[in-house]
Amino acid sequence: MATFDVSPIVFEPKCEICELRGVISYQHKLESLYQLAIEVVALRDLQLVLDTSLSQCLALTQSQFGFIGLTTEDGSALDLVAIQGFKAEPEFYDRFHLIPLRRNIFGNTILENRPVRSEDASHDPARVGQPSGHPSVRAFLGVPLRVREQTIGMIGAANKSTNYTDEDEQLLVTYASLVAIAIHNANLYEQLNASSEELERKVTERTQELAIAKDDLAQKAEQLHKLLDATVNIQEAERARIAHDMHDGMTQMIVSTLFETQCAKESLALANYSTATDHLEDVQTLLKQIDTEIRSIIYDLRPLILDARGLVPAIEQFTTRCQQYSQIKCSLNVLGDPYRLRSDVEIGIYRLIQEALQNITTHAKATLADIRLEFSKERVIVSIRDNGIGFDFEHFLNTPGEHLGLIGMKERTQCIGGQIDIQTKPDHGTRIILIVPSGQLP
Ligand SMILES: Nc1ncnc2c1ncn2[C@@H]1O[C@H](COP(=O)(O)OP(=O)(O)OP(=O)(O)O)[C@@H](O)[C@H]1O
Ligand SMILES: [Mg+2]
Structure with missing residues (x-):
């Protein structure tokens, strides 16, 4: 990672050489800032972008502590997503990380979308109340973080040993514009990751569902196959049963009927009418039995x-x-x-x-x-x-x-x-x- 030249800009009595030195030193800082920005923009993890940017901002402005705040979705508050320079206990952070956006030196940076500088923030008319446990703020420099036309948050730097200068402000504004892009990119990257994870999860889910459906289908197909086999077997068994019934029952009865009619015919030829009548009565009984048998077979086939x-x-x-x-x-x-x-x-x-x-x-x-x-x-x-x-x-x-x-x-x-x-x-x-x-x- 590139290091930033944090040596204080020394103000010396005005002379041409001194002015020239100042220009060279500022140009040198701009070059270093450019290197740092390239590194930050290349980062993908949002928290890493925030922490790295903030630490570079503090070095850049020689500040004692500072923060990066992002505006909440409804635009009503500032969420302090990175704090450096003093150790905030987790409970302290949990209680105070959301700062409502009002007309004060923090809020003005965002609401008026401009850098805000204060030489003594604790006595500034637009001061922000300090929660207990927070080190007192003297010099303060806040710059907005902007992506295209939208202000997404701010960087706040505090307690440089001297007052913040125009040069500090200019450097921080330039750096903030690059940090804002890095934050935006990291956000997009996180969203992209989340959607591809979601997509992967859905694909896995669908694949599992498909596998289950495939098993179900295979099981169903097997059952249907068995059912078809059974139906064919039942049909065959039914045909065999009907064939047997007809053979054992009806054909026997028909043969008997034929026999009885033959006897009746012969009895008539011999003018033996009473025997002929007996045989014909037997024929009638047999035909009734045949009728019942046929009805029963038809009923089994399909109830008419x-x-x-x-x-x-x-x-x-x-x-x-x-x-x-x-x-x-x-x-x-x-x-x-x-x-x-x-x-x-x-x-x-x-x-x-x-x-x-x-x-x-x-x-x-x-x-x-x-x-x-x-x-x-x-x-x-x-x-x-x-x-x-x-x-x-x-x-x-x-x-x-x-x-x-x-x-x-x-x-x-x-x-x-x-x-x-x-x-x-x-x-x-x-x-x-x-x-x-x-x-x-x-
Ligand atoms: N009303 C019932 N009371 C008690 N047990 C039953 C009843 N109906 C079904 N079963 C049980 O469920 C089982 C499955 O019935 P199912 O009708 O699927 O097959 P099955 O009668 O054994 O053979 P088939 O394929 O000839 O019908 C039966 O073997 C029996 O144990
Ligand atoms: Mg059954």
Whole structure:
């Protein structure tokens, strides 16, 4: 760091040589000042800029102590951001570092935007009160710090052994203009650093969010894959079951029917009418059985009643069947005036209730299952409640494994634009609530 020539300017009786010496000495000081300013302007850390500038200012003006103050954002006070020349205790600094801007020798420097000089600051009409613990101020020189047209603060120097001269003032004004630029640059640099840190923080945050979203997506994709596999398997199993049912049940009955009609035909040929009638009655019985069988297969494929008459009758029929085949007492309550929804929404709701009841009969060990359908202007609310053993829902959500029913319910809900809430606790039963907006009208 450059050092400043602080040797006092010696006033000697006027002679040409003395004047020449004075000019050389002033020029020398200006050159040193220029070097110092270059160093300060190159600094990036604001506090370092302030401390270095202040110490150079004190050396430059041969002052005992001094300060740099920056105006607060609202312009109402001066914040003493650097103090040198006497040791201020931290409590002293905390209490007195903010000086309200009033018409006094500090305030005038800023408010009138000009250098202020005083030969005896403690008796100056525009004096500033001294807090106790502050050394008394005699000679004072204050200069504003300006960036473009704006005054951002001031430098105050005090207690030179003699009075401050025009030359001190001129040097300090020149130096202050460079210090102001250095302060401005350091501020910009700090802002730049803060925004790039903020940017980095945001990038890190986003990267983490993206990584989480990616994991979620991968998990979802895996679940969907399993669901698709399961759907295909279920379809295959269903086809196989229907094929077996038809083979074991219907084809056997059709063969029997053919046999009975053949017998009836032969009995008629022999004019054995009573036997022919018996065979034809058997044919009728067999055809009725075939009819029931076909209806049952069709019902499993798709409940026709759902398309023909809507959700409420279809669920009524399903709960009745469910009650017949299990020990569970199923009840259905309908609130509001039922209306039709889009067919994919109706089948979605129907399948969801089917899966919920399936789970109740296979897992819940329940004695009661209560289904409630509530139709209002804005939405349809479906609730399926049982009084069974409940389960640890979080566990199945995080480790779906082979269990795809609940995941399927969630997927279906999403597909029909609804919301699902599954409330369950071990030993406290289970309640599934599905809300579908009525915007899903046919
Ligand atoms: N109402 C219920 N009461 C008690 N436990 C339940 C209930 N519903 C679901 N569970 C538990 O949650 C698990 C997951 O159910 P989910 O329907 O996802 O799969 P699953 O029924 O086991 O198999 P599937 O894929 O054939 O449906 C069940 O195995 C069961 O332990
Ligand atoms: Mg299930």
